[in-house]
Amino acid sequence: MLSLRAPPRTLSPSPWRRRGRLDGFAAPRCVSAAPPATTLETATARPAGVSFPILVNGCTGKMGVSVAEAATSRGLHLVPVSFSSRENLDKTIQIGDIDVEIYGPSAREDVLSSVIDEFPDVIVVDYTAPNSVNSNAELYCKLGVPFVMGTTGGDQQLLYKSVQDSNNYALISPQMGKQVVAFLAAMETIAEQFPGAFSGYRLEVLESHQAGKLDTSGTAKAVIACFEKLGAVFDMDRMVKIRDPEQQLYMVGVPEEHIEGHAFHLYHLTSPDDSVSFEFQHNVCGRSIYAEGSVDAAVFLYKKVQSMDPKRIYNMIDVLQEGDMR
Ligand SMILES: NC(=O)C1=CN([C@@H]2O[C@H](COP(=O)(O)OP(=O)(O)OC[C@H]3O[C@@H](n4cnc5c(N)ncnc54)[C@H](O)[C@@H]3O)[C@@H](O)[C@H]2O)C=CC1
Numbered sequence: 001m002l003s004l005r006a007p008p009r010t011l012s013p014s015p016w017r018r019r020g021r022l023d024g025f026a027a028p029r030c031v032s033a034a035p036p037a038t039t040l041e042t043a044t045a046r047p048a049g050v051s052f053p054i055l056v057n058g059c060t061g062k063m064g065v066s067v068a069e070a071a072t073s074r075g076l077h078l079v080p081v082s083f084s085s086r087e088n089l090d091k092t093i094q095i096g097d098i099d100v101e102i103y104g105p106s107a108r109e110d111v112l113s114s115v116i117d118e119f120p121d122v123i124v125v126d127y128t129a130p131n132s133v134n135s136n137a138e139l140y141c142k143l144g145v146p147f148v149m150g151t152t153g154g155d156q157q158l159l160y161k162s163v164q165d166s167n168n169y170a171l172i173s174p175q176m177g178k179q180v181v182a183f184l185a186a187m188e189t190i191a192e193q194f195p196g197a198f199s200g201y202r203l204e205v206l207e208s209h210q211a212g213k214l215d216t217s218g219t220a221k222a223v224i225a226c227f228e229k230l231g232a233v234f235d236m237d238r239m240v241k242i243r244d245p246e247q248q249l250y251m252v253g254v255p256e257e258h259i260e261g262h263a264f265h266l267y268h269l270t271s272p273d274d275s276v277s278f279e280f281q282h283n284v285c286g287r288s289i290y291a292e293g294s295v296d297a298a299v300f301l302y303k304k305v306q307s308m309d310p311k312r313i314y315n316m317i318d319v320l321q322e323g324d325m326r
Pocket residue numbers: 057058059060061062063064083084085127128129130132136149150151152153173174175176177212290
C-alpha cells in the first residue's frame with residue numbers, strides 16, 4: 001500500500017509516534033479474523049500435483065507446525081521426524097494423524113542420514129531459530145539434502161557460501177508470503193531500474209512482530225537494501241522494533257487475536273527538503289500465507305532437483321516468476 005501525503009513540512013523524525021496511535025499503520029480490516037484453516041475439502045480441491053517426502057525442521061515451533069499442516073493438506077508425505085535444540089526432549093508432536101518424533105542435537109546427523117537413506121528425494125524445510133541457521137545449513141549441505149531456509153537471521157553470507165561450496169540445492173528467503181514476495185520483487189525491480197531515484201531521502205522503518213521473535217525482520221532488511229539502492233539513507237540502529245503486546249494493541253493497531261502471530265511493516269520516506277513523503281506498508285496477521293508459500297517453495301525446489309537444474313540456489317522471487325505460487 002502506498003500513500004502520498006500532503007507536503008509534510010513539519011514531519012517529526014518519528015511520524016508513527018507523532019500520530020499517537022499509528023493511523024497509517026492500522027490493521028487491515030480484511031484480516032482481523034483468523035484466516036480460514038485448510039480443511040480436507042479445500043485440500044482435495046487443490047491437488048498438489050506432485051508428492052514427495054518433506055521433513056519440517058522446527059516442528060516444536062509455530063511456523064514448523066503450520067508448514068507441516070499445510071504440507072499434509074497439500075498431499076505431501078510428512079516425514080515423522082523433526083529436531084530440537086534441546087537434548088532428551090522425548091517428545092512427539094501431532095500433525096493431523098501423524099506423530100512427529102523430535103530428536104535432540106546429538107542425534108540429528110545420524111537421524112537425518114537415515115531419513116535420507118529411506119527417502120532419497122526428501123526436501124527439508126527449516127523454521128528454527130536465527131542462531132541455528134548456519135549450523136543447520138552446514139548439516140544439510142554436508143549430507144546433500146536440498147532445503148528451504150525460511151528461518152531468518154544468522155550469517156547470511158556464510159549461509160550462501162555453504163550452499164555454493166557444497167553445490168547443494170537450496171531455496172532461501174526471509175519472506176514466503178506470495179503478495180509480500182511480489183512487493184519485494186517490485187522493490188528490487190525499481191531499485192534495479194532507477195538507482196538513485198530517492199537520493200538523499202530519509203528512510204524510517206518500523207516493524208512489529210509477536211514478542212517471541214528473536215531477530216530483526218529479515219523482510220525489512222531486504223526491503224531496506226532496495227531503498228538504499230534507490231539512494232535513501234538509513235541507519236539500521238534507528239529501526240523501530242516493536243515486541244511489546246501493549247504497544248502492538250494500542251499504538252500499532254494489531255488485532256488482539258493476532259498479537260501472538262503478526263508481521264506489520266511500515267517504511268516512511270521523506271525528501272531532503274521535507275516537501276515529499278512516501279509510505280509503504282505490509283501488514284500480515286497469522287501465519288497461513290507463509291505456510292502455503294513454504295509448501296510452494298518445497299514443491300518448486302523438488303522439481304528443480306528432479307530436473308537436475310544447473311542453478312542451485314533460489315529465492316521466492318524465482319518461484320513467483322515461474323508461476324509456482326498459489
Ligand atoms: N521466511 C518467512 O516467510 C518466515 C520466516 N519466519 C522465521 O522462522 C523462524 C521461526 O519462527 P517461529 O516458528 O515463529 O518461531 P518459534 O520460536 O515459534 O519456533 C522456532 C522453534 O525452533 C526450535 N529450534 C531452535 N533451534 C533449533 C534447532 N537447531 N533445531 C531444531 N529446532 C530448533 C525452537 O525450540 C522453537 O521451538 C524465525 O527465524 C522467523 O523469523 C517466520 C515466519 C515467516
